[in-house]
Amino acid sequence: MKFGVLVNEGPYTHQAANSAYHFTKAALENGHEVERVFFYHDGVNVGTRLSVPPQDERNLQKDWTALAKKHNIDLVICIAAAQRRGLLDENEAKRQGKDANNIAEGFRISGLGQLIEMGIKSDRLVIFGD
Amino acid sequence: MSDEVKKFLYVNRKAPYGSIYALESLEVVLIGAAFEQEVSLAFLDDGVFQLTKGQDTKEIGVKNFSPTYRALGDYDVTKLYVEEESLKERGLGIDDLQYLTYEDEDDDYKEKPSIKVVSRKEMADIMAEQDIILSF
Amino acid sequence: MSTLHIVNKSPFETINLNSCLNHVKEGDSILLIEDAVLGALAQNKLADNISEKLGEISIFALLADLSARGIGRDRLISGIKTTDYAGFVELVANNERTQSWL
Numbered sequence: 489m490k491f492g493v494l495v496n497e498g499p500y501t502h503q504a505a506n507s508a509y510h511f512t513k514a515a516l517e518n519g520h521e522v523e524r525v526f527f528y529h530d531g532v533n534v535g536t537r538l539s540v541p542p543q544d545e546r547n548l549q550k551d552w553t554a555l556a557k558k559h560n561i562d563l564v565i566c567i568a569a570a571q572r573r574g575l576l577d578e579n580e581a582k583r584q585g586k587d588a589n590n591i592a593e594g595f596r597i598s599g600l601g602q603l604i605e606m607g608i609k610s611d612r613l614v615i616f617g618d
Numbered sequence: 619m620s621d622e623v624k625k626f627l628y629v630n631r632k633a634p635y636g637s638i639y640a641l642e643s644l645e646v647v648l649i650g651a652a653f654e655q656e657v658s659l660a661f662l663d664d665g666v667f668q669l670t671k672g673q674d675t676k677e678i679g680v681k682n683f684s685p686t687y688r689a690l691g692d693y694d695v696t697k698l699y700v701e702e703e704s705l706k707e708r709g710l711g712i713d714d715l716q717y718l719t720y721e722d723e724d725d726d727y728k729e730k731p732s733i734k735v736v737s738r739k740e741m742a743d744i745m746a747e748q749d750i751i752l753s754f
Numbered sequence: 755m756s757t758l759h760i761v762n763k764s765p766f767e768t769i770n771l772n773s774c775l776n777h778v779k780e781g782d783s784i785l786l787i788e789d790a791v792l793g794a795l796a797q798n799k800l801a802d803n804i805s806e807k808l809g810e811i812s813i814f815a816l817l818a819d820l821s822a823r824g825i826g827r828d829r830l831i832s833g834i835k836t837t838d839y840a841g842f843v844e845l846v847a848n849n850e851r852t853q854s855w856l
Binding site: 629631639662663738741742745746747748749750751753754 | 755757769770773776777778779851852853854855856
C-alpha cells in the first residue's frame with residue numbers, strides 16, 4: 489500500500505516529527521511504499537542541515553536523510569512555509585539575494601501542490617502535528 | 619489513479635492568529651483548488667472563530683486574512699460546514715459569522731450561501747464519507 | 755468504511771480526545787499516541803467516557819509512548835489494546851482513512 493505522510497511540527501519542541509519518522513520507517517520495513525513525506529508549518533525546520541544537537545541526543549534531520557537514502561523516498565519541504573522560517577535551498581537563496589542556504593541532503597523544496605498531489609496519489613494519508 | 623477525483627475535507631479546529639495553522643490551512647485550500655478535487659471545509663471547536671466577522675488585526679500587526687474566505691467561492695470551494703454545537707458552546711451564532719456566497723453555475727449563476735450549519739452528528743457523517751482528511 | 759482516528763494530546767490538556775469521541779462511528783478505531791496515552795490510564799477522571807465507547811469502537815495506545823512515560827500496560831483501562839509502530843502501520847492500512855485530531 490502507498491502512504492503519504494504530512495509533518496506539521498519541527499524537530500524539537502513537539503514529538504510529531506519524531507513520531508512521523510518512526511511511523512515512516514515502520515511502514516517501509518513492513519513492505520509498504522511511501523509516496524512522499526511533506527513538511528509543512530514548523531515541520532520545515534526538520535530539513536535544516538545547520539542544527540547541532542548535543543552528541544548524546546538524536547539528530548532527527550540526519551535520521552530522515554539516512555532513511556530517505558536507504559529507501560529512496562521523497563522528502564519535500566513546503567516553499568511558502570520554508571521562506572517564512574528562513575529555510576532556503578541554493579536556488580532560492582540566490583533568487584532572494586541571501587548569503588547562505590541550509591537545506592539538508594535528501595530534502596527538496598517545492599510548492600504546496602505537492603501536498604495535494606501526495607493526497608491524490610497515496611492510498612492513505614497520515615498527519616503528524618501538534 | 620491520478621485521474622480519480624477524491625473527496626478532500628479540510629478540518630479546522632483552531633482559532634486564527636494565536637497560531638499560524640488557520641492561515642496556512644487556507645493557503646493549502648487555495649492551492650488545492652487548482653487540482654479539481656471534491657473539496658469541503660469543516661469548522662468545529664475553536665475553528666469556528668476563523669469565520670467570524672469584524673476581525674481587526676491592526677493592533678497585533680498581523681495580516682487580517684479573514685477577507686480571503688470570501689474569495690473561496692471564486693475557487694469553486696463552496697461547501698463550508700460549521701458545527702452548530704461548537705458555535706453554541708462558545709456563545710456564538712450564525713449571525714456572528716461572515717456571510718459567504720458562491721455563484722452556482724448549474725443554477726443560472728445565482729448567488730448562494732457557502733456556509734452550512736450542521737449538527738455534530740451530521741459533521742461526523744460528513745467526515746466519514748471522505749477520502750482524504752487534512753487537519754493542521 | 756471505517757476511520758482510524760489519531761489523537762496525540764493529553765485529554766487533561768486539550769479537548770481533542772473528547773471531540774474525537776464525539777465524532778467517531780461504530781467500527782472506527784482510535785489510536786492514542788504521544789501525550790494522548792495519558793488518557794489510557796485506568797481510574798483517571800475521564801476513564802468512564804472512554805470505557806463507555808469501547809463497545810462500539812476499538813481504542814489502542816502506542817506502546818513506545820506508554821513506555822516512555824513510565825506507564826505499564828497493566829495500568830490501562832480495561833479493553834484498551836496496545837500496539838507497536840508496526841501495528842500502527844497495520845491500523846492505517848486496515849481503515850479506509852485516517853483522521854488526526856490536531
